[in-house]
Amino acid sequence: MSSIERLDYYVRDTRPCMTSAQTGAKWIKELLEGHPDRIHDAFRMSKRIYIDLLHKLEVDHELQGSQRTTAREVLGLTLYILAQGGSIRLAKERFQHSTETISRYFSKGLTSLLLLSAEVIKPMDPQFREIPAEIRSDARYMPFFKDYVGAIDGTHVDARIPVEDQVRYIGRHGTTTQNVMAVCDFNMCFTFALAGWEGTAHDSRIFARALRDNRLNFPHPPQGKFYLVDAGYLLKMGYLKPYPDTRYHLADYARGSRPVHGRQEHFNKAHSSLRSIIERTFGVWKKK
Template sequence: MDSNWFTALFDDHYENVMNNVGRYVSDGFAGTSSVSGVGGSVGDSYGNYNSEVQDNDLNQQDDNDGGDLFWHRECDRTKLVICTAGALTMYYNTLKPSRRMSVIEKVGMFLYTLALGASNREVQERFHHSGETISRNFKEVLRSVCLLAADFIRLVDPKFTTTPLEIEMNPRYMPYFKNCIGAIDGTHVRACVSQEIQIPFIGRNGIPTQNIMAACSFNMQFTFVWAGWEGSAHNTRIFYEAIGNTNIQFPRPPEGKYYLVDSGYPNEYGYLGPYRGERYHLPEFHRRGQPRSREELFNRVHSSLRCVIECTFGVWKKRWRILQTMPEFPYKSQVKIVVASMALHNYIRRKSGQDVAFNKFDSHPDFVPPDTFPDVVPQSQTTGHQSASRMDYIRDGITNSLMGQ
């Protein structure tokens, strides 16, 4: 059942696997046209689009994003399908080929569904399997990728012993934000639920959504995710649940360290927000000129650094169209899809140095993509009688340093 070419791709140190696959994609690998079992026929399984199929898939997309859609970049999808299949088969031992389907085809169908938001019927037409077979194999791969998530959605430096390179190497942020360890925000993805239970899922966006709290590093990798909240749930409620419930295992900041948050979150110790009632978002400074006060100066730098979480959400959502057009899966499966797609996001970031979507944001770090389902946060009401928190003093200290640079 195993195949020599497939094994050879992964017969190396794990860090070199993506390079092996890159060479395979570029140069070809002998014997792949007739391989079965774990490897399967790569072309027959998912890679050989004829013009009719490709046109059909492209017609499903908006004119603005069809050319950039991940699945239509053959090299990217080939590398991801093979590497994911290899990881789940050889390192996690969670997927096995069946009598009629290779692991690569199982993973290919799964990633096809996530990348295009394809329905079961559309996957049937593309891969020529029954609806029951597609559903069964999707669940199998989804379970396996969720196991992958346990290793990939976590901190690389769990004790926060070093300053992130993205801060340390940038005089715009160093030494002012040397104790910053990441950014936190919430985001929404489409939820497909029955009308009987829709009301709690309909928030300010006016459509059923799933609200997700996530933290990310400055390398655009998710370090924490809590998915499954109804769209009407407020970010502050989710935040307090996350930091207060020991079962959630949220990576809390140690003494002296902090995450960046926006004005929708409380300025609790360990979570640094902007000055409220002042300009904050980068487009505001682009439209109306340079900061006019010390508070606006801090807010502009804070926003520039914190926008990494918005960029991370942007890359993640653009790659996986299923997050915008969720098919009719059970809600628990929809939650798992969110987690699985975030794990794959991190997997690509760690293993591929030439990913088109990430490279775009690496080249333009201040570019913030528009969110498909923006989280509408009401304007915070502040009064002069609120007592200053420890984070207020830390924020003032950073502001004074920025003023004196």
């Protein structure tokens, strides 16, 4: 490479960069008017849900655009980054905006979604007055588990972390993850979520923080009501663990030739079966 070629390589090109005719606004218009699979693949939701979500955020959570960018595009680029696990740079090319503009509007869209989450990720009835239908209609659980209101567990979610902070986030499988604690009811609806903890954080540590920090609005069980938790959680009133040193996981009962014996094994088997609702809920969420 000659000296002139090297100079050309390092000198910044001053020509306009975002010049594609396929702007973000035009792309979203295509998605809304095109085949329903396209918008679902791009945003992980249907056209109807996207339109309803946009209306909700505009009316209740002040999602706004600008003179050059509509609220529809702000929501679109936010969902694109979240659904595709994309970077700001990829969104910059897709929506034909500068890095600063993409970053600013992604922050706005994310803030609106977080405000909405406080409205929807919560128990339908904070007092848990009704026996869950899934328990009431199942002889394996009724009446023994009639006062149980949900299950708690943690799951690891892939995370993109700056190099200098990655060590704390490297989980069991050698990848950077965040440990997300969640609560769900027996209708497979999340009623609480606490994200952002490093992959090396133990479930009991995150659980203790959720209980102590009133700002997180954790839905504590009323007196006489209980959450199902696994053996790794703290033993506290309102949070019921399985019996220790006793068969627990359903696979252990399925593999073994020995029948269920004693009240502790009967309890643990029912506990494991009922608590699996949180694992199934995580599975449905991760397939979205």
